Amino acid sequence: MKKMDNKGMTLVEMLVSFIILGILLVVAAKVIHSCTEVYYNNRSVSYGIQAAQIVATEIRGEIEDALPLNVYDIDNTSSRGYYIIISDSNHMIEFVGKNGIQKKIYLKQEGTKSVLYEESWQIYDSDTLDAVTGSISAFPEKQIDSSYIGMGYEVKDITFEIFYRNTEESTNPDLQISDCPVLKMHLKVCNNQFDIYECDEYIALYGLYGLQGKYGIDNILNKIQVN
Numbered sequence: 001m002k003k004m005d006n007k008g009m010t011l012v013e014m015l016v017s018f019i020i021l022g023i024l025l026v027v028a029a030k031v032i033h034s035c036t037e038v039y040y041n042n043r044s045v046s047y048g049i050q051a052a053q054i055v056a057t058e059i060r061g062e063i064e065d066a067l068p069l070n071v072y073d074i075d076n077t078s079s080r081g082y083y084i085i086i087s088d089s090n091h092m093i094e095f096v097g098k099n100g101i102q103k104k105i106y107l108k109q110e111g112t113k114s115v116l117y118e119e120s121w122q123i124y125d126s127d128t129l130d131a132v133t134g135s136i137s138a139f140p141e142k143q144i145d146s147s148y149i150g151m152g153y154e155v156k157d158i159t160f161e162i163f164y165r166n167t168e169e170s171t172n173p174d175l176q177i178s179d180c181p182v183l184k185m186h187l188k189v190c191n192n193q194f195d196i197y198e199c200d201e202y203i204a205l206y207g208l209y210g211l212q213g214k215y216g217i218d219n220i221l222n223k224i225q226v227n
Contacts, residue, residue: 048197051153051189055116055144056201062103062118063183066095066207068223071102072123076136083208087227090159100124101139107158116144116155152191159186162221163202180209181220
């Protein structure tokens with residue numbers, strides 16, 4: 001009968017096995033870490049896109065409906081002679097929306113948080129679009145804050161500017177945009193967990209498009225005041 005060899009592993013063999021196992025564990029840990037990093041980065045971008053789109057959709061719909069009516073002082077005493085006013089270093093926009101309701105959208109810092117406000121008041125008659133005389137009716141202000149956006153996001157920064165078509169950016173074939181006057185809105189959102197997400201939105205001023213054939217786009221853009 002053949003005698004069994006009961007010799008175990010030598011110390012050298014055990015050390016080699018542990019070294020190989022350690023190398024495999026280190027490689028596996030790095031792969032898992034890289035996959036986790038990619039997942040969280042993708043999730044951060046995905047959440048940022050969702051938050052930015054919530055804000056952009058809300059604001060874009062308001063501005064697209066801007067009417068070719070002059071913006072008035074809040075006390076309704078005098079017209080400022082512009083259809084759209086962008087001021088406060090491009091962080092505020094004011095215009096007359098549908099039904100003759102003048103709107104003002106601006107970002108305000110409140111402690112450690114930033115809140116996007118929308119104020120509105122009835123400056124023109126909703127039926128005739130004649131300027132309202134006497135007292136005006138103000139509507140409750142709207143807040144676009146973290147509770148509105150969700151996912152803990154808030155608007156960190158927002159700017160508005162006229163989009164000029166003779167720029168290098170306007171020749172980008174991927175930028176599908178109509179022939180009417182356009183505003184460019186730069187939006188920055190963030191929360192405490194993920195990185196800041198920034199994007200550009202292009203807002204076609206459909207309410208002013210009908211005047212373009214009569215006055216020309218340059219004259220329409222001259223009715224937008226940028227301070």
